[in-house]
Amino acid sequence: MPPTPAPVWEIIHGFRRYWALVAALDLGLFEALASGPLDAAALAEAVGVDIHRAGLLADALVVMGLLTAAPEVPGVTIGSQPPPSPPGPPSQAGPPEPAGRAAGSGRLVYNLGLVAANYLLRDGQRSMARLVREAPGPHERWPELAETLRRGAPSARVEDDPGAFYPNLARATAPLQRGVAAAVARELAAPSGHQALVVDLGAGAAPWALAFLGAWPDARGLAVELPEVVHVTREAAAADPAGDRLDVVAGSFHRVELPAGGADVVILGHVLRTEPRTAARRLVARAAAALRPGGTLVVADYPRPDVPSPAATTETLMALTILATTGGQGAFRAADLYGWARGAGLTPGPTYTPLAGQTVLTATRPGGPSPAARPAPRPGLRPLGSVYPPSESRE
Numbered sequence: 001m002p003p004t005p006a007p008v009w010e011i012i013h014g015f016r017r018y019w020a021l022v023a024a025l026d027l028g029l030f031e032a033l034a035s036g037p038l039d040a041a042a043l044a045e046a047v048g049v050d051i052h053r054a055g056l057l058a059d060a061l062v063v064m065g066l067l068t069a070a071p072e073v074p075g076v077t078i079g080s081q082p083p084p085s086p087p088g089p090p091s092q093a094g095p096p097e098p099a100g101r102a103a104g105s106g107r108l109v110y111n112l113g114l115v116a117a118n119y120l121l122r123d124g125q126r127s128m129a130r131l132v133r134e135a136p137g138p139h140e141r142w143p144e145l146a147e148t149l150r151r152g153a154p155s156a157r158v159e160d161d162p163g164a165f166y167p168n169l170a171r172a173t174a175p176l177q178r179g180v181a182a183a184v185a186r187e188l189a190a191p192s193g194h195q196a197l198v199v200d201l202g203a204g205a206a207p208w209a210l211a212f213l214g215a216w217p218d219a220r221g222l223a224v225e226l227p228e229v230v231h232v233t234r235e236a237a238a239a240d241p242a243g244d245r246l247d248v249v250a251g252s253f254h255r256v257e258l259p260a261g262g263a264d265v266v267i268l269g270h271v272l273r274t275e276p277r278t279a280a281r282r283l284v285a286r287a288a289a290a291l292r293p294g295g296t297l298v299v300a301d302y303p304r305p306d307v308p309s310p311a312a313t314t315e316t317l318m319a320l321t322i323l324a325t326t327g328g329q330g331a332f333r334a335a336d337l338y339g340w341a342r343g344a345g346l347t348p349g350p351t352y353t354p355l356a357g358q359t360v361l362t363a364t365r366p367g368g369p370s371p372a373a374r375p376a377p378r379p380g381l382r383p384l385g386s387v388y389p390p391s392e393s394r395e
Contacts, residue, residue: 018132020060021120025129029057030066030112030120037111039072058110066116072107119176126179130172137325138165145324157327159274163228170204170232176355177269180300181211183354188265188296190216196264197222199290201253201283202271204229205236206246208300212265213242219264221246224253253283258290266290269300272337273319274328281340288344294368297346299361303334314357337361 024030032038032046044054061067119128136142141154148154158165190196196219200209203223213221223246225233230250237243249256253271266287272280287297304319305312322330338348341363349362 017060017064018136020057020064021066021132024057024061024066025120025132027057029061030116030129031122033067033110033112034117034121037109039107039109041107043110055108058108061116062110066113066120068111068113069108070111072109125175127175128172130168131176134165134169134172135321137321141325148324153327154325158325159327161228162226166204166226166229167232170229173270174205174207174236176358177300178207178211180354180358180360181208181269182215184298184300184352184360185212185215187350187352190219191264191294195220197259197262198265198267199258199263199287200224200267200269201287202226202269203233203248203267204269206233206240206248207236208267208269208298209246210236210240210242212267213245214240217242219245222259222263223248224251224256226250226252254279254286258286260289261292263290264292264295265298266295267298267300269298270302272299272301273303273322273330273332274326276327276329277332277336280332280336281343284337284340285344288341288346288363288365291346291365292368293365295365296349297341297363299337299363301332301359301361302357303337303359303361304331306333306335315359334361338363 027047027049029043029047032043038046040051040055040058043058044051047054049057058067058069062069118124119126120132121127122129137158138156141148141156144155196216198209198212198216198219198221200206200221200223203209203225206221206223209221209223213219221242223233223237225248227250230248233248237246237248240246268283268287272283275283284297291297302315302318305315308316319330322328334351338361341348346363346365349364351362352360354360
């Protein structure tokens with residue numbers, strides 16, 4: 001017997017899922033449900049779409065795990081509908097009825113799922129709502145991927161016109177990265193005996209620098225961003241209580257003068273994979289030279305796995321995204337970073353994963369009191385279940 005074609009269909013459905021999610025965000029569907037459950041008629045009115053189309057989109061989001069749906073309970077107001085029961089074993093009674101023909105009153109009541117409530121509301125603390133459109137890079141680059149792979153670069157690289165793409169990406173990534181950065185900042189102890197300096201290279205909306213300054217109230221910061229993007233950094237600093245301690249510099253992180261041996265933390269937040277390997281190695285060396293003894297290099301990124309597996313889907317597809325949209329190679333592995341760090345005089349340190357798919361690698365300049373890792377469970381994004389030291393088996 002041949003294998004099932006289900007994996008091929010899943011890939012095809014991925015395209016449909018993506019655009020269904022984009023449509024839901026554009027319509028404000030998740031915001032419409034933020035105050036409580038709605039039936040298809042009320043949801044349709046809230047998003048300005050007729051009931052059939054709104055119900056079909058909502059059903060698709062249920063299938064995708066972003067909404068829940070349950071039959072309306074007669075005599076109970078929609079706002080006080082009980083939550084749906086957890087899914088049980090498959091029934092032999094046939095497929096569930098579609099929207100509008102469910103048991104009971106014949107109407108389904110839709111509610112936000114936990115993932116949507118946490119990540120898809122525009123003003124959520126860890127919102128990815130704006131990131132959904134930006135994360136794949138310019139959409140027009142993907143249909144030409146085969147030709148891009150043949151010639152070694154896309155027809156237009158995002159870095160050729162950084163002001164056209166990076167400002168929106170920087171704003172879109174900031175909420176999620178701020179939460180990840182805050183978790184890591186709490187794991188590193190602020191140095192004593194001097195005012196700490198935090199340097200953020202390729203800062204974007206500065207979620208990393210501002211998170212460290214929030215966790216270290218006596219520290220000051222330096223954020224470096226391209227001239228075409230630096231207005232986003234300045235906007236973020238102006239809106240943050242810690243922003244008055246952040247100096248913002250316009251320029252390339254390859255060329256801006258850095259404080260030699262003066263930084264306690266240097267951050268490379270999702271910039272290393274966008275660089276060709278030679279440039280990435282030089283950037284690590286520049287960052288290392290800026291560290292004082294005991295200082296820590298913090299690299300937040302998606303290192304490519306040594307062995308591809310479904311568990312590393314995010315990292316592998318992020319690497320492919322870099323190939324599709326930039327002149328970078330998108331191919332650095334943890335072992336590459338550790339090798340570059342050792343070559344620059346650093347010692348690899350712990351790796352943190354505050355959220356699934358969010359990897360933060362560290363390396364420290366020997367000498368002096370280094371920020372000590374404290375992987376103790378605390379509220380919020382923790383416990384950091386996968387805090388581990390580098391080992392030869394991982395390198």
